[in-house]
Amino acid sequence: MRNKTKYILLTLGILSLILIYYNDKYALTETSFDPIELKYSKWFFAIGILCVGIYFFNKNLRNIITKIMFGAFGICLALNLFLYIQIYESVQMQKRYDEYYELETCGKMEKRFAADLQNGKIKYFQFGIGYDVELEKILEKKYDIEMFGMGCMIQSEFECYNKLVNEYLTEKYKKSLVDIYKEIE
Known part of the structure; x- marks a missing residue:
């Protein structure tokens, strides 16, 4: 294997490992979802590592093993980059x-x-x-307001903030939240 190929494979493997760690750490703790892409990326990483071991023991298959390593680490990296964007x-x-x-x-909340x-x-x-x-x-799109879904438990301090949002919309756009809800229906 040429030095250039070794460095590319090493870079792919290291980047994949770092992203697997990041995605695994934050997928369940921060975002509460367990993506199937993460499981697949771990399998492809394992295949790449297995191929690294086989590469040193079987001299006849080195050309094919190198291509499999590129594929496995490349797919692993692509899946993890996709997940990284979602999780981030x-x-x-x-x-x-x-x-x-x-x-x-x-x-x-009023100060905020x-x-x-x-x-x-x-x-x-x-x-x-x-x-x-x-x-x-x-x-x-219309009012440049970011929305958060809070679930069923109403919290009074957030309602105070929402009341100010409603007043802002009424004052600036002459529409209340009720009017905006009616637009949807």
């Missing part, structure tokens, strides 16, 4: 949500709303059984 977005969204979750009073309004990064916290995708699209 979820982790960042969770971090933004956590900033608000720490604010335990209406007064703190004022800061968000000034920065142009207003949020809306939707409560209920189902997540309204259409509402999210409208709030994001």
